Structure formats: structure tokens, C-alpha cells
Amino acid sequence: MEYIDVPYTACFKETVAALDEPGCLLVTQGNEGYLNAMVIGWGTIGAIWNKAIFIVMVRPSRFTYQLLEEGSAFTVCVPAPDMRPIIDVCGSKSGRSHDKFRELNLSTVPSTQISVPGIAGSSVIYECQPVHFNDLQPEALTAQIQERFYPQGDFHRVYFGEILAVRALAGQAQQT
């Protein structure tokens, strides 16, 4: 399985489509090397501070939040169609009680710019180093969003990840 470097804008449509359905995989790593993957459905990509930025949002209740707070970098992995079973497990179990990489026998792809790897077979892998975070301000959310997504609070922390590399599976790179 060969990956090639692509511009950070190259796979935007594919990435946004995957966020919507079935979700992308956000991979983080604990200090002892323990890997975790959660499913994310939201994110934005663009340029801030003259850097390519991938914004992801994680609720404080998540195990991924703990790893990010401990200083983990992260990859965002766009799943290939055959990775649906991985999405199902990663979206329903917590890394606190399940070693998802071991249970799913996931192979990793070493990253080129960060220590956290991607998941082998992903069609696109974004390598991201957090450069900022801030928090949603409940009083500045519309009532509709509050009611629909935050009935119990647990407001997302917003992580701004500098995209240091984007790698696409050779032969599948969408050059649009």
C-alpha cells in the first residue's frame, strides 16, 4: 500500500463527504504509545496564521480529549469503503476500556511529520500538530444548536491542527 503526498486542498470534497457519511477516524496516541481512534463527523479545513489548518472538535467526556490534552498530535483518516466495520467499532466503543487497534487488528501507516500514525488502508491521511485550542461558548450558540447537540452540556473543545502533510493512497488520489 503506497501513499503519496498531495496538496492539503486536494482531497477536500472526498474528506467532507466522508465526514458526513460514514465519518472519519481521528487517531491520537497516549504517552506510552497507546493508540486510539474515534469517529468524527465534523471538521473544517483551510488557512489560518499562514498555515494549513484542520479544525476538529472533541467533547471533554471523550478519551481522545484526554490524549489531546496530554499533548498528542493527531491524524484524520478518511476511510476507504471497506473500512466500514472499523468505523462501526470505533464509533461505539471507548478507548478507555477497549484497545481498538488491538481488537480490530489495525495496521498503521507511519506518519512523515508527526509521531502519531495513520490507519492503513485509509484513502487519505492528514497529519496534524495542534497549534491552538479554544472552547465553544454556550451563550454564543444558537438555541437550535444548544438543544440539538448539547442537552447535557459537554461542549466541544475546538482543536486547531496544523496540517503538516496529507497523504493519499496511490492510485486513488483525487486530483480535483
Add this chain to the structure above:
Amino acid sequence: MEYIDVPYTACFKETVAALDEPGCLLVTQGNEGYLNAMVIGWGTIGAIWNKAIFIVMVRPSRFTYQLLEEGSAFTVCVPAPDMRPIIDVCGSKSGRSHDKFRELNLSTVPSTQISVPGIAGSSVIYECQPVHFNDLQPEALTAQIQERFYPQGDFHRVYFGEILAVRALAGQAQQT
């Protein structure tokens, strides 16, 4: 000049390229209808809360900040090549002391979903309704970003605009 609706992902590469150089135009409107345009070089696009979202950042010192705080919606206009003189003026004068639309004799394009118009001739116009804002947290920025972009503070407010429509100049719509 005819505009056609396009998917919000359709013009991402063109938009990010324009943010980088020469910048895009962020148009807001005061309560009495007074229009203003500032130049932005940063922004991200994607999906949050199951909505298409355009994130823009505005410093509290800006006149645009005042209009957004008063409740303005906004358009992000991707300039056509011949709009460079407009960028130069909008990037160097404040709407507090200059009626840029009058001084530049700018024509507007009525929006379809919000009251704030776009600037005629723009190659792409995003119509956005703010659904959230939060603020950069100085203590959670890297030292490099702090020193380079915030030597005098004035940390950006981050506006999350729901993209209600994206319109591209007919014949120029990039269908990639």
C-alpha cells in the same frame, strides 16, 4: 452577470488560493444598511453541527467586528482577477471613516438567503449566517503564533457562519 448556485464544496481550492493571495472580501452591513468590506486572508470551510460552515476570524479592533457584533450576516466574496484595486483599498482603509462601497462605486449582488449582498464581479460568493462565535485563548496559542500575529494582543474572535448558499459566476464555476 449571472450567478448560479453551486455546492458549498465546489469552489474550495479557488477560495483557499484567493485567501492566500490577494485575499477575499468579507462583507457586512450595519443596521442602517451601511455596507463594509474588509480583506481576509484566513478562513476554513467544512461541516459542523450538520451544517456547512465557513469560519472567519476578526479582530475586535476592526469595524467589521462591530457590525458582526450588531448582528450582521456576512458574505465572503472571492475576487475576480480584475478586482485587485478593490482589494487594495478595502485592505487599507477602515469602514469607520471610509464608505468603501461609495468611494469605489461598488455594485452589489443581492443574496438569496441573507440580507447582506455580495460584491458584483466576484467569482464566488458565500452567503453566511453566524451561528456561533468564540475567542482565541491566548494561553493556548503557540509562542510562535503569539509573537508573529499578536504582539499587541487584539486576539481574533472566531465566527462560525452557516453557509446558506454559494453562488459562482456563470461560466466560471469550478466544478472540481
